[in-house]
Amino acid sequence: MSSNVTLKHIAEALxxxxxxxxxxxxxxxNVDEKTKQRVREKAQSMGYxxxxxxxxxxxxxxxxxxxxxxxxxxxxxxxxxRGIEEVAYKSDYQLFLxxxxxxxxxxxxxxxxxxxxxVDGLLISSSLTREDYSFYESIIEGGAKVVxxxxxxxxxxxxxxxxxxxxxxxxxxxxLIKEHGYTKIAHLSGPQKVSIGKERLFGYKDAxxxxxxxxxxxxxxxxxxxEETGYEAMITLLERGGDNHPEAVVAxxxxxxxxxxxxxxxxxxxxxEDIAIVGFTxxxxxxxxxxxxxxxxxxAYQMGEEAxxxxxxxxxxxxxxxxxxxxxxxxxxxxSCGC
Amino acid sequence: MSSNVTLKHIAEALxxxxxxxxxxxxxxxNVDEKTKQRVREKAQSMGYxxxxxxxxxxxxxxxxxxxxxxxxxxxxxxxxxRGIEEVAYKSDYQLFLxxxxxxxxxxxxxxxxxxxxxVDGLLISSSLTREDYSFYESIIEGGAKVVxxxxxxxxxxxxxxxxxxxxxxxxxxxxLIKEHGYTKIAHLSGPQKVSIGKERLFGYKDAxxxxxxxxxxxxxxxxxxxEETGYEAMITLLERGGDNHPEAVVAxxxxxxxxxxxxxxxxxxxxxEDIAIVGFTxxxxxxxxxxxxxxxxxxAYQMGEEAxxxxxxxxxxxxxxxxxxxxxxxxxxxxSCGC
DNA sequence: ACTACTTATGTTAACGATAACATTGCTGAT
DNA sequence: ATCAGCAATGTTATCGTTAACATAAGTAGT
Numbered sequence: 001m002s003s004n005v006t007l008k009h010i011a012e013a014l015x016x017x018x019x020x021x022x023x024x025x026x027x028x029x030n031v032d033e034k035t036k037q038r039v040r041e042k043a044q045s046m047g048y049x050x051x052x053x054x055x056x057x058x059x060x061x062x063x064x065x066x067x068x069x070x071x072x073x074x075x076x077x078x079x080x081x082r083g084i085e086e087v088a089y090k091s092d093y094q095l096f097l098x099x100x101x102x103x104x105x106x107x108x109x110x111x112x113x114x115x116x117x118x119v120d121g122l123l124i125s126s127s128l129t130r131e132d133y134s135f136y137e138s139i140i141e142g143g144a145k146v147v148x149x150x151x152x153x154x155x156x157x158x159x160x161x162x163x164x165x166x167x168x169x170x171x172x173x174x175x176l177i178k179e180h181g182y183t184k185i186a187h188l189s190g191p192q193k194v195s196i197g198k199e200r201l202f203g204y205k206d207a208x209x210x211x212x213x214x215x216x217x218x219x220x221x222x223x224x225x226x227e228e229t230g231y232e233a234m235i236t237l238l239e240r241g242g243d244n245h246p247e248a249v250v251a252x253x254x255x256x257x258x259x260x261x262x263x264x265x266x267x268x269x270x271x272x273e274d275i276a277i278v279g280f281t282x283x284x285x286x287x288x289x290x291x292x293x294x295x296x297x298x299x300a301y302q303m304g305e306e307a308x309x310x311x312x313x314x315x316x317x318x319x320x321x322x323x324x325x326x327x328x329x330x331x332x333x334x335x336s337c338g339c
Numbered sequence: 340m341s342s343n344v345t346l347k348h349i350a351e352a353l354x355x356x357x358x359x360x361x362x363x364x365x366x367x368x369n370v371d372e373k374t375k376q377r378v379r380e381k382a383q384s385m386g387y388x389x390x391x392x393x394x395x396x397x398x399x400x401x402x403x404x405x406x407x408x409x410x411x412x413x414x415x416x417x418x419x420x421r422g423i424e425e426v427a428y429k430s431d432y433q434l435f436l437x438x439x440x441x442x443x444x445x446x447x448x449x450x451x452x453x454x455x456x457x458v459d460g461l462l463i464s465s466s467l468t469r470e471d472y473s474f475y476e477s478i479i480e481g482g483a484k485v486v487x488x489x490x491x492x493x494x495x496x497x498x499x500x501x502x503x504x505x506x507x508x509x510x511x512x513x514x515l516i517k518e519h520g521y522t523k524i525a526h527l528s529g530p531q532k533v534s535i536g537k538e539r540l541f542g543y544k545d546a547x548x549x550x551x552x553x554x555x556x557x558x559x560x561x562x563x564x565x566e567e568t569g570y571e572a573m574i575t576l577l578e579r580g581g582d583n584h585p586e587a588v589v590a591x592x593x594x595x596x597x598x599x600x601x602x603x604x605x606x607x608x609x610x611x612e613d614i615a616i617v618g619f620t621x622x623x624x625x626x627x628x629x630x631x632x633x634x635x636x637x638x639a640y641q642m643g644e645e646a647x648x649x650x651x652x653x654x655x656x657x658x659x660x661x662x663x664x665x666x667x668x669x670x671x672x673x674x675s676c677g678c
Numbered sequence: 679a680c681t682a683c684t685t686a687t688g689t690t691a692a693c694g695a696t697a698a699c700a701t702t703g704c705t706g707a708t
Numbered sequence: 709a710t711c712a713g714c715a716a717t718g719t720t721a722t723c724g725t726t727a728a729c730a731t732a733a734g735t736a737g738t
Binding site: 053 | 693694696
């Protein structure tokens with residue numbers, strides 16, 4: 001597409017040099033007011049659109065940000081993207097959105113393409129499922145400006161915006177222990193090679209330890225981050241346990257909890273009487289469930305805003321101070337925990 | 340950011356010309372296999388990333404698509420974007436995502452920026468709230484490759500992917516008439532200058548006409564597309580009508596219906612006994628409501644796929660045939676209608 | 679041994695915009 | 709009348725890549 005009209009065309013049409021047209025359209029000094037007027041009119045009538053590609057080549061700035069998210073269906077991410085978009089819009093940045101679909105290979109590919117596009121910076125929520133951070137190290141080494149959000153990779157020289165996953169997870173687990181007296185608590189965990197998967201498991205263990213409950217490794221199941229994986233993990237737990245099922249379940253996020261709830265119902269058990277359950281995210285659906293889900297509220301929009309602000313200040317003020325920005329969470333006590 | 344390493348740097352390091360390096364990295368013929376090997380290794384070790392900006396300037400192709408959506412929070416759109424993303428990914432296109440926030444001014448600005456970025460094509464769901472299509476006409480005239488989705492602007496030479504809004508709206512309204520015998524049916528309509536707002540109102544009227552029910556203009560309220568605006572419109576309707584409220588409500592979309600439901604409940608009325616209600620979209624929340632919402636299911640993912648496919652074929656095969664692609668809908672009968 | 683190819687590589691120009699420097703032509707101070 | 713000073717405009721080179729044309733060196737055929 002593109003209008004094909006260039007500065008040169010306007011210049012020829014008016015019998016001036018391309019430079020004069022450039023100056024006039026950028027409203028520089030040292031251009032006759034009448035010339036400016038003529039140029040502007042001609043540009044308008046010829047349907048001129050400045051070519052940012054050419055401008056970027058000269059300025060080595062594209063005024064674009066690359067955004068990499070692991071899932072676009074989990075409502076949390078679109079909400080983060082909205083926060084990012086709002087901040088980017090105000091600072092006149094355009095967004096390249098890429099969805100890695102929980103695949104590190106695809107994430108890596110996306111990041112390479114984005115670097116090739118010469119985005120001014122990257123906002124990444126990692127799908128990493130192995131412990132080799134060398135890819136990130138090399139791009140940061142190579143001068144890429146990166147801010148992680150939600151799922152962070154730490155100690156590699158990049159800032160990160162997230163909630164305190166460990167503490168929040170501990171708090172909601174403690175709620176089950178202190179308010180309801182449950183002692184048999186299972187955890188549907190996320191992949192252990194993604195920060196939030198690990199942190200939330202730590203939080204769960206912290207809570208059990210703090211109350212002298214023994215940690216039963218059999219009650220800790222890898223459940224992924226999705227509804228289907230949550231469903232499957234819960235089925236496994238129920239089948240395996242027989243009658244000796246846990247009294248309560250801490251799910252790594254709300255989609256997982258929603259999947260697990262489905263499994264519990266299919267088993268003819270009721271929530272919270274037979275099994276209590278809590279999540280993490282505060283998905284838009286969570287308050288609407290038959291038994292509204294007790295969960296940790298994560299301010300997604302704000303997370304997006306903060307991440308974008310940090311990245312833009314990194315770009316524009318060249319302020320590369322590595323920060324770990326923590327967004328406060330709050331417990332949403334509803335009834336799935338027994339309250 | 341960017342790696343700063345250019346072809347020239349590699350060329351100097353190896354004592355060859357930049358052209359040889361370019362040829363080697365693009366795996367062209369007529370380059371010595373040993374040279375290719377040396378170049379590839381050097382490029383790797385120097386952390387070279389090809390500069391797509393420069394490439395685009397020469398080729399006049401950016402391999403990017405601009406996506407303009409009116410709302411990012413309404414779950415329907417992220418799902419459409421996922422469909423778009425999937426198709427774009429397979430054809431190696433990157434996505435510029437912009438959110439117009441239901442403001443035409445912002446949409447216009449976004450489109451201008453995207454054209455300036457020289458995207459190869461545009462996918463637009465319009466926020467247009469006036470009848471002046473000249474802006475679209477001029478960009479299409481200027482050679483922009485555009486495919487509309489969901490909210491279309493017709494007869495201006497661009498393809499469009501959407502559902503049959505009028506017919507679907509008629510069907511769901513007819514369900515209320517034929518299955519439940521309601522005669523007093525209100526409509527919370529969308530803005531009349533957005534295609535879907537108008538079409539869905541037409542469908543509602545078609546249904547009433549087909550069954551010889553009189554159309555009461557007082558029962559047609561502009562309710563926007565959002566939960567809040569749906570809430571407000573419903574309040575207006577309830578306050579105005581006193582006891583003489585409608586038996587059923589057809590909402591322009593699910594968020595509007597959800598807002599209206601809140602208002603109905605606040606008035607102490609029950610659904611569907613006092614007032615039945617139906618929506619349009621099939622939002623993820625709709626099946627989870629206390630009284631699950633009867634609605635029209637719109638295959639969002641598929642809509643995104645179709646739109647992206649059409650646009651990419653337009654770009655790559657230069658196939659500008661204007662098409663109106665209709666995605667079939669289905670009625671989701673739940674209990675809010677009285678079933 | 680000389681032309682006729684082929685293979686591998688180099689050089690130049692172009693994409694569109696603009697920074698940096700160069701050139702006009704004018705005003706006004708001496 | 710002369711020249712400094714400035715306003716308005718023009719020219720050249722550059723960003724990184726690649727198409728198109730040019731050249732060098734080697735091989736084969738006669």
